[in-house]
Amino acid sequence: MRLLRQGNKEVSQxxxxxxxxxxxxxxxxxxxxxxxxxxxxxxGVRKRTTSTKGAxxxxxxxxxxxxEDNEILKKAAIxxxxxxx
Numbered sequence: 614m615r616l617l618r619q620g621n622k623e624v625s626q627x628x629x630x631x632x633x634x635x636x637x638x639x640x641x642x643x644x645x646x647x648x649x650x651x652x653x654x655x656x657g658v659r660k661r662t663t664s665t666k667g668a669x670x671x672x673x674x675x676x677x678x679x680x681e682d683n684e685i686l687k688k689a690a691i692x693x694x695x696x697x698x
Contacts, residue, residue: 617642 628635644652
């Protein structure tokens with residue numbers, strides 16, 4: 614991609630030299646344009662977009678609130694069980 618960004622050669626010429634289809638070079642260029650350094654994070658690692666980061670943070674906050682609610686309900690159940698005895 615560095616060679617493509619330098620702009621010294623046409624995409625078709627680079628594709629021939631690298632043994633890669635030119636449409637792949639265009640796609641990779643678009644991926645870098647959209648996601649920057651996060652475009653190709655590595656094997657087995659998914660790209661994290663801004664929307665997924667926000668969704669993840671929202672879900673983590675919801676899980677935290679639900680855990681707190683569960684703790685309150687457990688304490689309330691113990692309290693009311695003692696009242697019934």
